Amino acid sequence: MRKRWTIATAVCVLVFTPHSYVSANTEADTGTIESKDEVVYANLFANGGIQELYIVNALTVTEEGLVSDYGSYDTITNLxxxxxxxxxxxxxxxxxxxxxxxxxxxxxxxxxxxxxxxIRYLLDGDQLDAEEIVGESGTFELEIDITQNDTMDEAFFDHYLLQVSVPLNSDLFTAIDAPDATIANAGKNKQLAFTVMPEEGAELRLSAEASAIELESIEISALPSSFAIDIPDTEELTGEFDSLTGAIGELANGVGGLKNGIQELSSGLTELGKGSSQFQTGLTDLSSSGSDLVTASSQLQAGLNEVNTALNGAEDDLSFDMGTELTSGIDELVAGLRELAGGLDTLGAHHQEGYQALEEAMNQLPAATLSEEAIGKLYETTEDRETLDVLVESYTAAQTIKGTFDAVKEAFTSVQPALQEMSTSVKDMADGLHTMSQSLSAVADSFDADAGLGELTNGISQLASQYSQFHEGLASYTGGVSKVANEYNQIHQGIQESATGSSQLVDGGASLQAGMNELHDATAEIPEQMQQEIDDMIAQYDKSDFEPRSFVHKNNNDQVENVQFVIHTEPLTKDEPSPEVEEEEELSIWQRFLNLFRF
Structure with a gap:
């Protein structure tokens, strides 16, 4: 009877306890959840599809009682x-x-x-289903593509860091190649670890030589990327860029000065071209006049030689007539000498005018020079190298012309005094002959032919000899002038080409200045832009301000502190053969009865 009561009591307890417990629950005091954690477990098929998804919720209760949590679950299990x-x-x-x-x-x-x-599996370049690749051998490739699921809360994709671990059995896989993975030894396995940053998808790739392929589960864990990044001190770096932009600004100002210098150079080249034209004209006139002077001087020299020869050969039988014939010849000689002196004066005047014009033009060229270092910096800071080549070439030509002029300046300045000295000598000679002619005319009536003839002969002989030296000097000089005129044509052509190209220099200088100003404007904000880029880069990976949120329901956001994901794929292994079950010998009723008492 006691035994029956005990059994009945137990039955009553089993039947009525759940009802009493639930009734107690409905009457319990309200409890308090201080916080909660969620661990999301996902079991995947071999191709990455979701096979099973469940969440283990850990509620931190500070006051016992009835509490509420939220989630859209199909089944719930009390753990x-x-x-x-x-x-x-x-x-x-x-x-x-x-x-x-x-x-x-x-x-x-x-x-x-x-x-x-x-997840995709390839063998020798051909894609196979997961079950088809098990046990095969060859060149094995594994491809894992991870992208954002647009149907879910983007906060997890934007703030969570994924760690993907692929274990490979070293006995089955060799020559492993995974450029984006960290490879570590884990027992007999090689553990390949890939990292996927927040806000980024990934295409993970690995290859290996495989035999009898089997794969353990691929593990994927996801945690909030909550590590903070200390902001580096960028003042030194931005300060260096401030120096760079300042230097570019100074360079732009220097290019502005260069442009002004180019304009002055262009003006100087234009004036040089005008002065060179005048100088060339003067040299041409001088060369032409020199030819005429040599011709006239030759005639004078021939006349003097003829008179000298006639006097020397007729001393014994000369019947000398003291009429106007001798004085007329001397007067013609005087006129020729004075014409020669006038030509020398004209030549000197033309030379002086041309030289002054050339000197004034040369003085217009800037005296400042550019060093090779300054020219090199210009090449480093400009993209319009063609224009800069023209600028440098013209600058070099101008400096060469100026240097050449300075070298021959002394020779140019000595020409006019030499011409003036020659003109003075010719005038003195003409004055002397003129005086002689007047004296002959004055004493014509009382002239003693026998006594004066010797004197005249000696005087004419000396004059002819001296004039021969003078004529040789004059011919040499005019020949030199003609050579200078011919060679100056090349100099003048170069000056004209430089003057013609000076407008291009001005345009190129303006273009270079505009480019440098644009470069300065573009680089002036580099320090601020760099700081902004650094801040943006740090913000991309610094997720320390992330506020955790529930994976299962927004009503849990106030309590949730941690949410993490643990994801596994199914392993790819050969099916193990089922062990053979030995058939038990069928027992008799008596044997079964005896077994009830065996321990």
């Missing part, structure tokens, strides 16, 4: 005790003691993760 958990729509109600309370919620209808994961 802490045997108490019941009620679910009404998306509200989960349970009576929790103080401490940590764990329960599991499974999502079976359309399970989703914040990432879409696709």
């Amino acid at each position: 802490t005790d045997l108490s019941a958990i009620e679910q009404k729509d998306e509200e989960i109600t349970l009576n929790a003691p103080v401490g940590t309370f764990h329960y599991q919620g499974n999502i079976q209808k359309d399970p989703q993760l914040p990432w879409d994961i696709e």
